Amino acid sequence: MKSLTARTLLYWSLGTMIVLLTYPVVIVLPLMASGLADPANVRLQGAATRSARAILADAVRRAPDGSKYIETTDALRDYATENPKFRYAAFDPERDEFIAGSSPALVAEFKGQLKTIETLTSMFHLASDPDPDSRGGIRAGNTPAGVLTLIVYGAEFRWSDLYTVTMENWGPVVFAVYLALFGLSSVIVHLVVKRGLEPLRKCAASLSQVDLDTLDQRLPTDNLPSEVAPFVAAVNAALARVDAGVARQQRFLANSAHELRTPVAILRTRIEKLGQAPVEDVKRELKRDLQRVQTLLEQLLVLAQIEEQASKQKAPYVDLGEVVMQAVADYSPIAVSHGRQLSYEAPPSPVTVRAYPWAIESVVMNLIGNAVREEPPGGAVVVRINADASVEVIDHGAGVAKSDREMIFEPFWRKDERKPGTGLGLAIARELIGKLQGRIWVEETSGGGATFKVSLPASA
Numbered sequence: 001m002k003s004l005t006a007r008t009l010l011y012w013s014l015g016t017m018i019v020l021l022t023y024p025v026v027i028v029l030p031l032m033a034s035g036l037a038d039p040a041n042v043r044l045q046g047a048a049t050r051s052a053r054a055i056l057a058d059a060v061r062r063a064p065d066g067s068k069y070i071e072t073t074d075a076l077r078d079y080a081t082e083n084p085k086f087r088y089a090a091f092d093p094e095r096d097e098f099i100a101g102s103s104p105a106l107v108a109e110f111k112g113q114l115k116t117i118e119t120l121t122s123m124f125h126l127a128s129d130p131d132p133d134s135r136g137g138i139r140a141g142n143t144p145a146g147v148l149t150l151i152v153y154g155a156e157f158r159w160s161d162l163y164t165v166t167m168e169n170w171g172p173v174v175f176a177v178y179l180a181l182f183g184l185s186s187v188i189v190h191l192v193v194k195r196g197l198e199p200l201r202k203c204a205a206s207l208s209q210v211d212l213d214t215l216d217q218r219l220p221t222d223n224l225p226s227e228v229a230p231f232v233a234a235v236n237a238a239l240a241r242v243d244a245g246v247a248r249q250q251r252f253l254a255n256s257a258h259e260l261r262t263p264v265a266i267l268r269t270r271i272e273k274l275g276q277a278p279v280e281d282v283k284r285e286l287k288r289d290l291q292r293v294q295t296l297l298e299q300l301l302v303l304a305q306i307e308e309q310a311s312k313q314k315a316p317y318v319d320l321g322e323v324v325m326q327a328v329a330d331y332s333p334i335a336v337s338h339g340r341q342l343s344y345e346a347p348p349s350p351v352t353v354r355a356y357p358w359a360i361e362s363v364v365m366n367l368i369g370n371a372v373r374e375e376p377p378g379g380a381v382v383v384r385i386n387a388d389a390s391v392e393v394i395d396h397g398a399g400v401a402k403s404d405r406e407m408i409f410e411p412f413w414r415k416d417e418r419k420p421g422t423g424l425g426l427a428i429a430r431e432l433i434g435k436l437q438g439r440i441w442v443e444e445t446s447g448g449g450a451t452f453k454v455s456l457p458a459s460a
Helices: 004-034 045-059 074-082 104-110 161-169 172-196 198-207 229-272 279-312 320-337 357-374 425-435
Strands: 060-062 068-070 087-092 121-124 136-143 146-153 317-319 341-345 352-354 380-385 390-394 439-444 450-455
Touching: 004 172, 045 060, 045 074, 045 087, 045 136, 045 146, 068 087, 087 104, 104 146, 172 198, 198 229, 229 279, 317 320, 320 341, 320 357, 320 380, 357 380, 357 390, 357 425, 357 450, 425 439
Parallel strands: 341 380
Antiparallel strands: 060 068, 087 146, 121 136, 136 146, 317 352, 380 390, 390 450, 439 450
């Protein structure tokens, strides 16, 4: 049942069948019991009368001589036993007589009154009956012996009468009307669903044309059904995110190629000029150029590594304080050699996060390296771990202008070209932290300087 049209037809047919089957019980009987739909104050006796009339009709027989009579069937006997005031009679309009087995009391009441009137259906109360709530019914009906006028009186409502009422609502005429309405509704549903889904088919055709070269295309949103519009909007939003991500990756690759081309070109120039400068100067310059290429490649490999690891399995749980403390210990000798100090402030209790240790170390080492370069000689860079699974790297240098606090995380962005570096460190740091469902940003240090903050989701 993958077809929306087929499912709609199935649900409609089941729904209408449930309505038809439950209508007498859910709607008719409550209205009858309350008297809201009962101006004659028949209430539930109407359902009882119809049930009693059906039992009476089944009890009518035709004798071999052609005469008609009421046989005391088991059903009729049981019904009369349960209803002591129950009376019944059957009038043959062809012979203008009550048939044998009719109640004498009812025959006496209606004798001579049914000659000139053809009774189709009627409810009545006998004036001679002291019970004001007793009701009876007269109706022409089919019996095994032909069409007779059936009279019942004094029937009391029983829960089994619900079956009779339900079956009356499922008569041949009602069933024929239901089939006609079902056929008409099936055609209407088919046309409505087909037309309603036409915009979705157009969206599917548009989506089939999307590839890496056409990610800027969006699905059409004209004339979409309100139920489908959120789905198409979500697909368009996903295409926009993919388009932005691919564009970002393309820019990243283009910039990486550009950054690699420059030191390679410089290396080739230096090699071509070997012998024209002192050996020690050439070695020093070659080492610097090779270091630049190595740093760029290592940063790119770190980013590729987390992409590969994230696709294979979830990051493990690690102690954030231990990982950061190890990074501080590894960088301390470098900081001291540059005339700076590193201060580590541990959290009050262990902080566990789900992350790759090498990813945290890469980010923290990068932040510490930047902070050491900015810290005035003799100063101290503070690395702090907070209980909310955040890391702060604090320096007391020139700080970062508010206008640059977003730009510094863009790939290859450097405010001063004279400073060393590729401009990839903070961009990769943001990528790494983003892959770990975290966040990185920069604020101003109290008293001057920059405070880089990394926030990671703490484990439960």
